[in-house]
Amino acid sequence: MRAAEEGNNERNIVTELETLRHSAAHILATALLEIWPEVQLAAGPPVENGFYYDVSLPHRISPEDFPTIEGKMREIVRAGQPFVCVPAGREEAEKLALRGRLGALSERPVPSEFKLDILRGIPEDEPITLYQNGEFLDLCAGPHVKSTASVGAVRLTHVASAYYRGDERNPQLQRVYGTAFATERELEEHLARLEEAKRRDHRKLGRELELFYFDEAVGAGLPLWLPRGAVIRQELQAFLGELLAGQGYETVFTPHIGELGLYRTSGHFPFYRESQYPPIPEPAAWERLVQEGCGCGDYANRVESGAVGGYLLKPMNCPMHIRIFASRPRSYRELPVRLAEFGTVYRWEKSGELGGMTRLRGFTQDDAHIFCSEDQVEAEVGGCLELVRAVLATLDLRDCRIRLGLRGPESEKYIGEPELWEKAEAALASAIRLAGLDFTQEAGEAAFYGPKIDFLVRDCLGREWQLGTVQLDYNLPIRFGLTFVGSDNCEHRPVMIHRAPFGSLERFLAILTEHFGGDFPVWLAPEQVRILPISDLQLEYAREVAAALRHRRLRVTVDEKSETLNAKIRIAEKQKIPYMAIVGKNEQSSKNLSVRSRRRGNLGVMTLTAFVDRVAEEVARRSL
């Protein structure tokens, strides 16, 4: 969801809590004005977990200012200022803005520039309303609570920056975030939930559980999968591999770089240009350029014109899969052709956009491209949706939203004819309806070659990320001149479906880690069982048990440290090992195990066979 919905600048306020938080934003604005009367206000809507107000102010607001601001806010709450709606004519409102009176406590020497701009952006047929509490008068669609006293508990959370109206060409504002509730208790509960959520952060757990690692020597946004993370990845890949085999996919492998010309044909160069690493020249060409003293600008021009050849680090796998399809004549009898690959791609993300495993410069998609005839599209898209559903259900990711991404208004961002786009957009919409799924349509969310269905989930901080995606593409088959021979012995144009149920393995791991808080189901757990000998006398038996478990392909280690049992349990618990098998004198003589589950505690004594069968079965069923 966009933080700031444009239009008349305020989001549609529906719930009581949103109303309260919107009022809290006005209280924040009032407090800011009392401290810095020159502050220029832009917009202050409620958002997912609170509210914010965008302001322009020479003083850089920092968390150190929060106590002062919050103090003022509490005074305003205590004062119980009523929120009064003041209907106003357009001209009157504009006069107030010009006199600096909108978004202010009094008239000021400088006009309320943002309020003026917002005012002028409101459609003619919409009424203009102002709201006042105390001396603070603001352009606002409302509604508000009765009085400032209704805002029982308010807290500022952080300050960040944002472009005015979300456009990077506009001035940058300071965005002060806060949250508000009717009561102090609800606020405390909310803050506690936030703390808890931070404990699940995949960046923190990724380090603690040794799943992945970022090394400055390697580069920003380029993750190193550590052995434990690699186990999870391999399990995920194996799981998906089974599903794909069942749906008639074939596996392919393709290189990480390809001729620039390939990407000219696909349109990645230039339509995807800003997301790509610059071209890699051939060594001979590079030498010549160096000898000629060719500058970067010159090089860029020569690459652009095709005078100098080169390679591109692949930003997507589709062009290579397309070339595989085109590698020989295709008959309608073999359609659909479904080519799958865990394909690693590289994209130039701006430095400030990188973050943990959710946003990277190199990542691996569980990619596949389906080449089919027009009348197979519906069934194939349906199959893809079913695949995503199966993946999400197995991994318990139920809390997800489905978005149909359509073209936006800027036509230069998309390739192909509008009629084909309409056809593709309609086909996807009907496929989702057929699958009986709820979805929203959003313009401007399409890929450059076609519309798509995205599955979105939230991370521990409430940020929404795209995981699975299904994209319909009538355009690349045209650009590559793909054909198949139909039953009529004529050439026909195939349709392409791009799809990735995980999206990327890295982002999926991030979301999965946060979803389970690091407590992965047994089938995914890097270490499934840890044997805890009570004393060194049981070491040998412990190793025997481990060998037996390993024989059944379970991932097991023995804690051979000279520690107390309690300490060993504590360590295993912190490392979130699903099963601990305790072996002491008694277990050794009876050839049993005392089993402790991370989730359910002490499970009591059982035979080795009973334990192995139990865990192996859980793994085989991929139970949660």
Add this chain to the structure above:
RNA sequence: GCCGCUUUAGCUCAGAGGUAGAGCAACGCUUUCGUAAAGCGUGGGUCAAGGGUUCGAAUCCCUUAAGCGGCUCCA
């Protein structure tokens, strides 16, 4: 990329111009323990990197890098 903040031992963090600290982890010794922390000891740092100010810089200033919170953009 833009705005703001941050960077001290493997991890979490003290240290506010005068010779670098703690807890946990690691390692060693003692202990051989019954369902979430046994005891003692040892090693470990170009204080992110580079430059500057100063008699003297982890500390003040500048540049760069990485990370964090957002914005923009996207798996």
